[in-house]
Amino acid sequence: MSQALTGIQKAAILMVALGTDHSANVIKHLGDAEIEQLTLEMANVGKVSPEHRDLVLEEFHQMCMANDYIARGGLDYAREVLERALGESKAFDIISRLSTSLKMRPFDLVRRTDPKQLFSFIQGEHPQTIALIMTHLPVDKAATLLASLSPDRQADVAKRIATMGRTSPEVLKEIEKVLERKISSLAPTDYSASGGIQSIVDVLNRTDPGTVKVVMDALEVDDPDLAEQIKRQMFVFEDIVMLDDRGIQLVLREVETKDLGLALKGSNPEVTQKILANMSSRAGQMLKDDMEFMGPVRLRDVEEAQQRIVKVIRKIEETGAIVISRGGSDEIIY
CATH class of the missing domain: 1.10.220.30 (Flagellar motor switch protein FliG, alpha-alpha superhelical domain)
Structure with missing residues (x-):
């Protein structure tokens, strides 16, 4: 049974089954420690039996389907679809594994959304909402998003990122609902660090010079002290x-x-x-x-x-x- 295998063993079998080209593309997205652990397991896995290979591929396929259902309609929608397709017990098993990983950080699906699609989705949102979302994105994606905004909103959002403090889980969860990305929940006492000077500096350092000029010119008029703090770190x-x-x-x-x-x-x-x-x-x-x-x-x-x-x-x-x-x-x- 696939459940008798550890997570790293399943990952190693999956890499072997995918072949070198696809496996190489996967490994590019892993950290050094993960690569070392996975490589060691792949070296030790030896020949993979057809039974183990098929079980792992089937589990991987089910997890991919579940992720797709979550992206379309949230965790509850995914659970309902999987229960109808695989039965309550199997659906519970898959959703439980996914829920553990999804709770690790907010806006996980937003991170994986194409910046152009994301811009289309959030352009009507309040600047504070956009700023909060950007603080949870990789800086390259946040820079692309900032450049897509109108000049007046660029400066407004940049200022909000720079002056943002810590955000409660309730606020994060509410915004995720608005964005139809109900995929994570945080512990009641947990708070997510968001924004700050360094956050907007990282974004601006990866933004085109034209956008940087628009943002900084506006900030120098609106909040000279803040503009000076940002410039010192850029x-x-x-x-x-x-x-x-x-x-x-x-x-x-x-x-x-x-x-x-x-x-x-x-x-x-x-x-x-x-x-x-x-x-x-x-x-x-x-x-x-x-x-x-x-x-x-x-x-x-x-x-x-x-x-x-x-x-x-x-x-x-x-x-x-x-x-x-x-x-x-x-x-x-x-």
């Missing part, structure tokens, strides 16, 4: 002048020359001078020639090149090779 391309010569040289080793030329086409003279000062005369002249040869370029291409360089800088910062000053009296350490 890093934009022009902030490269905050790095000392060694830091800039580390960055120059990692960026593409074409990206550098494009990015500098839209930067101020101070940034260009700082970059050229950290290049050899020959390399600097080649860069200037490349920029001149480019001629007029699209603003979007310039912004995308700047974003790629900023990503390189953040990646280097994560390794500890550079530490970027976020304002105040802290110095840059290399």
Whole structure:
């Protein structure tokens, strides 16, 4: 019986049954510890009997169906459909396993919704509701959602995220009902940490520069102190002048020359001078020639090149090779 197998054994058998290509796509979404545990089990599983394989695949299929039913109409709808299809006992078993995982975090199905569909679904919601939902999304998806809003709502939602405190389970559950995503419940005494300065900084750092400008310009008018706090924790391309010569040289080793030329086409003279000062005369002249040869370029291409360089800088910062000053009296350490 499939129930005699542990969860990790079932996962290993499923990976073997799916084949290398599909298994590789699954593993990409796992954490290091999970990959290590699953890989070890796959190595030990040996030959899988047809009986075990079929039982695991059938259970996997039932769990997928249950998830689909939940996405369509919630946990109660899924339970009703499964009871009619598989019987009360089997349905209870499947729903119980799913409920355990679904209770781990709110808005789980919203996380898996395509950003365009999600925008269509929530665009009529109150900005506070949108802000709360965004704090429970991966930052890349939240950035896409923020960019999809109208300029006036972008600033409003950004401010609400930055100033949001902790949210009670009752509020989260009510919003999930409104969104027809009744898939999780939290313990009465549990509170979910939402929002804050770092939350909106993470979103803005992954948002296109045009949206960032709209949001920050509006916040500087509406709440200058808040705008200043956010700016201190953000890093934009022009902030490269905050790095000392060694830091800039580390960055120059990692960026593409074409990206550098494009990015500098839209930067101020101070940034260009700082970059050229950290290049050899020959390399600097080649860069200037490349920029001149480019001629007029699209603003979007310039912004995308700047974003790629900023990503390189953040990646280097994560390794500890550079530490970027976020304002105040802290110095840059290399």
